[in-house]
Amino acid sequence: xxxxxxxxxxxxxxxxxxxxxxxxxxxxxxxxxxxxxxxxxxxxxxxxxxxxxxxxxxxxxxxxxxxxxxxxxxxxxxxxxxxxxxxxxxxxxxxxxxxxxxxxxxxxxxxxxxxxxxxxxxxxxxxxxxxxxxxxxxxxxxxxxxxxxxxxxxxxxxxxxxxxxxxxxxxxxxxxxxxxxxxxxxxxxxxxxxxxxxxxxxxxxxxxxxxxxxxxxxxxxxxxxxxxxxxxxxxxxxxxxxxxxxxxxxxxxxxxxxxxxxxxxxxxxxxxxxxxxxxxxxxxxxxxxxxxxxxxxxxxxxxxxxxxxxxxxxxxxxxxxxxxxxxxxxxxxxxxxxxxxxxxxxxxxxxxxxxxxxxxxxxxxxxxxxxxxxxxxxxxxxxxxxxxxxxxxxxxxxxxxxxxxxxxxxxxxxxxxxxxxxxxxxxxxxxxxxxxxxxxxxxxxxxxxxxxxxxxxxxxxxxxxxxxxxxxxxxxxxxxxxxxxxxxxxxxxxxxxxxxxxxxxxxxxxxxxxxxxxxxxxxxxxxxxxxxxxxxxxxxxxxxxxxxxxxxxxxxxxxxxxxxxxxxxxxxxxxxxxxxxxxxxxxxxxxxxxxxxxxxxxxxxxxxxxxxxxxxxxxxxxxxxxxxxxxxxxxxxxxxxxxxxxxxxxxxxxxxxxxxxxxxxxxxxxxxxxxxxxxxxxxxxxxxxxxxxxxxxxxxxxxxxxxxxxxxxxxxxxxxxxxxxxxxxxxxxxxxxxxxxxxxxxxxxxxxxxxxxxxxxxxxxxxxxxxxxxxxxxxxxxxxxxxxxxxxxxxxxxxxxxxxxxxxxxxxxxxxxxxxxxxxxxx
Numbered sequence: 001x002x003x004x005x006x007x008x009x010x011x012x013x014x015x016x017x018x019x020x021x022x023x024x025x026x027x028x029x030x031x032x033x034x035x036x037x038x039x040x041x042x043x044x045x046x047x048x049x050x051x052x053x054x055x056x057x058x059x060x061x062x063x064x065x066x067x068x069x070x071x072x073x074x075x076x077x078x079x080x081x082x083x084x085x086x087x088x089x090x091x092x093x094x095x096x097x098x099x100x101x102x103x104x105x106x107x108x109x110x111x112x113x114x115x116x117x118x119x120x121x122x123x124x125x126x127x128x129x130x131x132x133x134x135x136x137x138x139x140x141x142x143x144x145x146x147x148x149x150x151x152x153x154x155x156x157x158x159x160x161x162x163x164x165x166x167x168x169x170x171x172x173x174x175x176x177x178x179x180x181x182x183x184x185x186x187x188x189x190x191x192x193x194x195x196x197x198x199x200x201x202x203x204x205x206x207x208x209x210x211x212x213x214x215x216x217x218x219x220x221x222x223x224x225x226x227x228x229x230x231x232x233x234x235x236x237x238x239x240x241x242x243x244x245x246x247x248x249x250x251x252x253x254x255x256x257x258x259x260x261x262x263x264x265x266x267x268x269x270x271x272x273x274x275x276x277x278x279x280x281x282x283x284x285x286x287x288x289x290x291x292x293x294x295x296x297x298x299x300x301x302x303x304x305x306x307x308x309x310x311x312x313x314x315x316x317x318x319x320x321x322x323x324x325x326x327x328x329x330x331x332x333x334x335x336x337x338x339x340x341x342x343x344x345x346x347x348x349x350x351x352x353x354x355x356x357x358x359x360x361x362x363x364x365x366x367x368x369x370x371x372x373x374x375x376x377x378x379x380x381x382x383x384x385x386x387x388x389x390x391x392x393x394x395x396x397x398x399x400x401x402x403x404x405x406x407x408x409x410x411x412x413x414x415x416x417x418x419x420x421x422x423x424x425x426x427x428x429x430x431x432x433x434x435x436x437x438x439x440x441x442x443x444x445x446x447x448x449x450x451x452x453x454x455x456x457x458x459x460x461x462x463x464x465x466x467x468x469x470x471x472x473x474x475x476x477x478x479x480x481x482x483x484x485x486x487x488x489x490x491x492x493x494x495x496x497x498x499x500x501x502x503x504x505x506x507x508x509x510x511x512x513x514x515x516x517x518x519x520x521x522x523x524x525x526x527x528x529x530x531x532x533x534x535x536x537x538x539x540x541x542x543x544x545x546x547x548x549x550x551x552x553x554x555x556x557x558x559x560x561x562x563x564x565x566x567x568x569x570x571x572x573x574x575x576x577x578x579x580x581x582x583x584x585x586x587x588x589x590x591x592x593x594x595x596x597x598x599x600x601x602x603x604x605x606x607x608x609x610x611x612x613x614x615x616x617x618x619x620x621x622x623x624x625x626x627x628x629x630x631x632x633x634x635x636x637x638x639x640x641x642x643x644x645x646x647x648x649x650x651x652x653x654x655x656x657x658x659x660x661x662x663x664x665x666x667x668x669x670x671x672x673x674x675x676x677x678x679x680x681x682x683x684x685x686x687x688x689x690x691x692x693x694x695x696x697x698x699x700x701x702x703x704x705x706x707x708x709x710x711x712x713x714x715x716x717x718x719x720x721x722x723x724x725x726x727x728x729x730x731x732x733x734x735x736x737x738x739x740x741x742x743x744x745x746x747x748x749x750x751x752x753x754x755x756x757x758x759x760x761x762x763x764x765x766x767x768x769x770x771x772x773x774x775x776x777x778x779x780x781x782x783x784x785x786x787x788x789x790x791x792x793x794x795x796x797x798x799x800x801x802x803x804x805x806x807x808x809x810x811x812x813x814x815x816x817x818x819x820x821x822x823x824x825x826x827x
Contacts, residue, residue, distance in 0.1 A: 105130025314380025345378030474515030777810020
């Protein structure tokens with residue numbers, strides 16, 4: 001399919017003013033396609049030519065101002081509109097569109113639990129063309145009127161309040177001006193919980209088979225929604241701009257959520273059917289807060305072109321974490337941001353594919369799609385957090401409200417945003433934007449301590465990079481009351497670059513740059529502080545401080561300055577004393593995925609797995625009294641992942657419980673089954689029996705993961721065929737199969753598939769589109785093969801095979817991670 005260029009979008013926006021879409025969808029025409037009839041009313045400002053986009057499986061008829069156009073003129077996804085005259089026009093399109101199995105366009109899903117079918121739209125970027133014809137660019141906003149014909153017994157949700165007209169016909173209230181990519185429909189026999197808040201209809205919705213689990217969490221979900229809604233109305237002068245607020249948890253969703261106005265769609269893994277930690281509940285709450293922030297920033301005021309997508313996501317990311325901290329019981333959200341999201345940003349920003357937070361070279365939609373990464377989300381949110389620390393929250397919010405007032409129901413650019421902030425402060429936000437938003441890479445801050453004549457110390461911070469930083473410096477002394485503890489002497493606010501050295505007084509036990517995590521930079525330790533970290537990390541009193549330290553150790557490992565084995569030893573010593581769930585999960589995840597499976601050699605791996613297992617056993621022993629079920633659950637999960645022998649976890653599965661708890665819910669049972677499959681301790685019959693016990697969609701994915709993990713040549717062949725030589729796997733089943741395929745324990749068994757991967761991934765990406773291309777480059781990449789041969793094969797593929805853009809981007813990133821792992825091993 002063709003891609004829309006920025007120049008084409010600008011030309012079309014100069015020519016057209018789009019007023020209204022009237023869309024009629026018929027979802028009763030079969031399992032493969034649905035009917036889509038669209039009327040677009042628009043004005044041409046002058047005589048000229050343009051085009052409208054659509055991706056039909058059949059284009060039946062097109063008329064412009066009552067005159068038929070030839071459907072055969074459709075070229076890929078573009079239907080030319082020649083010789084338009086200045087003035088009002090009406091375009092009518094009658095087409096059949098194909099349902100998706102990849103989460104793009106109109107996704108169709110049949111629940112294996114009860115055979116009920118659901119459909120929903122995901123129209124981001126250019127996927128609206130898979131559902132209805134449109135002038136598909138964000139700055140051609142219009143009013144949308146929608147009617148839907150659905151099977152009897154279905155409920156139809158949309159951007160506005162929907163009304164059932166009888167005989168399966170539904171009508172949605174007309175929207176205010178919104179962009180094409182924000183139109184949303186979700187239809188099926190939904191289970192719904194409805195209420196009102198401040199006179200506004202609220203609803204949460206899920207598949208019928210998940211109803212008990214949604215009901216169990218309904219009050220928590222609605223309480224968070226109400227709290228965020230109220231807090232945003234305290235922050236923002238502009239009231240909520242739409243007529244209702246529905247949140248639909250939908251199956252096989254590619255993202256975390258999508259900010260459709262009035263109808264936010266979430267991946268339905270957020271309807272927990274198994275035990276989760278409080279950090280996972282916090283993550284769900286953050287996504288709710290993030291998506292609600294988009295109602296103002298993204299939906300009310302929308303980007304003009306996709307180069308500013310970072311601004312949507314960074315703002316919502318920052319507001320999501322900050323508002324959750326202010327308005328809900330989740331008051332330590334920035335700890336999770338530091339160890340989970342921020343690390344994502346740091347990693348992305350050190351790869352060859354890095355780009356400025358606000359990139360200028362986004363020439364078309366294909367390029368824009370590649371920028372949904374840790375830079376647009378985590379680095380951008382970190383930059384905004386630094387901006388707030390620098391200019392003050394009061395001025396920041398004043399600037400935001402100016403922005404909403406100036407551009408409500410319209411479009412805006414980064415320049416508009418910065419102008420709005422500048423109107424609220426005397427600080428030079430334009431210069432700040434140039435240094436923070438138009439540059440790439442991660443600065444590194446290193447402390448240098450000098451002794452002055454009176455015997456006290458001064459601090460000079462050396463900076464690798466060019467950005468100014470406003471940071472706090474934590475000065476810690478050895479605790480007199482607790483041998484292993486550290487106490488805060490003071491926090492010093494410091495602007496980098498400094499004008500003069502900062503007096504410290506006597507030498508501290510630990511000097512920590514960026515204490516409080518207000519800036520985006522890697523930090524290093526002086527020699528004595530590094531020794532204090534090794535001895536006393538768990539004695540630091542604040543979890544956010546500990547998060548900064550753990551991130552610094554993580555960065556040092558990735559940069560080859562701290563041996564991976566030393567990180568593992570630090571975890572062994574200090575993690576048993578950790579009480580913050582986000583930190584325990586973050587450190588164990590980095591240890592398992594990167595340290596054990598990539599940075600240590602195959603010869604070192606068994607001992608490392610034993611260390612992780614012992615660490616998890618210690619957590620399990622510590623939590624036998626039941627007072628910290630979240631910590632225990634994390635330990636059980638990671639013990640399963642690290643199991644080198646099947647006996648213990650097989651016994652858990654047979655008993656249906658971990659001794660002392662927890663009882664094994666479906667999620668834990670499939671985790672154990674997956675590890676037993678890797679170890680060759682289950683077979684196809686056992687997998688089939690477990691699937692019969694749990695025939696849900698999650699069960700289907702668990703079974704696919706287990707079958708691909710079996711250490712059997714025929715099982716590997718079948719999994720490979722399903723992924724790369726057939727088109728039947730949905731996006732989720734493709735990912736699950738890929739996740740089961742590669743394991744370090746099976747390196748010899750799958751060695752022949754490593755060179756095949758590059759050829760077959762290129763083919764499936766070209767055939768099945770961006771969602772599968774991304775999964776092929778992420779989940780299906782042979783990351784276990786940390787060797788020069790794999791790296792060379794990947795580079796050859798990039799140079800010679802012409803992979804699709806989404807796959808190319810993933811391969812660039814994965815190969816850079818592979819090269820880094822080789823450097824770490826060499827160091």
